[in-house]
Amino acid sequence: MPELPALPDGFTALLAKGVDGIATDAAGRVKRQIAAHGFNDDGEAWLAEGLKHATGESCPFCAGTLSENELIDAYRGYFSEAYAGHKMAIEEMVKALNAALSATSALKCEQAFKDADTDAAFWKGYCDNECHSPEAGARISAEVNALLQTGKALLQQKIEAPLDVVAESAEFIEAHATWAATLTELEAATAKFTDAKHLIQGVKDGLAVTNKATVETALNGFEAVQKRHAEPVLSIATAYQKLQDEKKALVDAKDTKKAALDAYDAEIIGAYETDINRILATLGAGFRLAQCGKNYVGKVPQSTYCLRFDTNDVDVTSNGGNDPGFDTTMSAGDKNAFALTFFYRTAQARSGPCPQACRVRRPFHQS
Structure with missing residues (x-):
């Protein structure tokens, strides 16, 4: 003054x-x-x-x-x-x-x-x-x-x-x-x-002493919050949030069912692997099932497995010309024995106490 x-x-x-x-x-x-x-x-x-x-x-x-x-x-x-x-x-x-x-x-x-x-x-x-x-x-x-x-x-x-x-x-x-x-x-x-x-x-x-960029970032955030709670953004955001909540509920339900299905499949596939290997041993086959499991590649869940010869596992899905595969590692007799074993185990499951086992998709049906 x-x-x-x-x-x-x-x-x-x-x-x-x-x-x-x-x-x-x-x-x-x-x-x-x-x-x-x-x-x-x-x-x-x-x-x-x-x-x-x-x-x-x-x-x-x-x-x-x-x-x-x-x-x-x-x-x-x-x-x-x-x-x-x-x-x-x-x-x-x-x-x-x-x-x-x-x-x-x-x-x-x-x-x-x-x-x-x-x-x-x-x-x-x-x-x-x-x-x-x-x-x-x-x-x-x-x-x-x-x-x-x-x-x-x-x-x-x-x-x-x-x-x-x-x-x-x-x-x-x-x-x-x-x-x-x-x-x-x-x-x-x-x-x-x-x-x-x-x-x-x-x-x-x-x-x-306050960083200008920090203040501007905070200000932009406050302005966004203010806009978020004013029309017409408020109605749009509320409807969007409702859809997000519904989607989350569906995803949670899906995940719950998937978890139950994964637990069921793990039990069933493990039992199938054990039974089939027992039958193969009875038949005197020189291979066994190994690494039986499931993946979600594609729209439908897929069963996966390997053929074990002694200590070597062969991926049956391999298509490489120089890599061992289903066609190059098994003789015609092995293939017939393997098909017979799977048929026998499936028939046993249909007549036994676990009828749902037969619904698990097995790509080696076609072998």
Whole structure:
């Protein structure tokens, strides 16, 4: 916040100040003498220069006696360094008053309070600053101008009568008191804005250390959630979620049945493998079933197995020309024995306590 306008230091004291050793009517007597002789344009300069030569007891112009000459005493007081300094102080005070209470400084203060109010309102979404522009902020220019004009009027009186005490006018007293009350209100608001500035800076510092990409990702996520719960996306998403739930229920039911089927097949296939190998041994066959199982390649589950010769397993599904397979490892008698064994085991299953065993698909039916 810019510095609030105020009267320059020593303003009221200067209004009552004179110069020690100079009669209060000295300036008036000098001015009347200048006017009487038509010295209005450069009379003061002429007298000041001539006074430098009046060093003796007689006047350098008329040779009259200078001692006990009240007019000469008035000249000497009027053109003394103290009096000149006093008049210079009045002129400097005029400049200081214009600068301290200028329209530019008043407008800067008004705008500063408006800007601070705008910033505080924006950051209320991020920190509880509890700040707002004071009503007095809109009165700054008018009240400062009133104080300036009444102050300038007093200084003009002082310029015209430097040695006289200039009393504060009623207009000045009212303007000064009004501005003093406004200053109190503005200073309280400034203190609040200063506290809010610290809070806001803390928020800014916290945001400054946050990765921008992370913040943007989080923001996009929040915006997506907001859109997800607004129409028409809400209805579409709800219907989609319902279909997803139904699909999951079907998949879970399918998986449950598949697990039960896998357990059943493992039991049945294992029993078939054992029985067929027992029959093959009875028939004196030189091979056995091995690695019986099932896979889900294709639309229908498939049974898989190998033929074991001693310790070597032959994949019956192999079609490579140089790889051992069903056709190249079994003689016609082996094939007949194998078909007979499978037929016998299947017939036994149909007549036994496990009729569902016959429903397991076996590719070697076709052998």
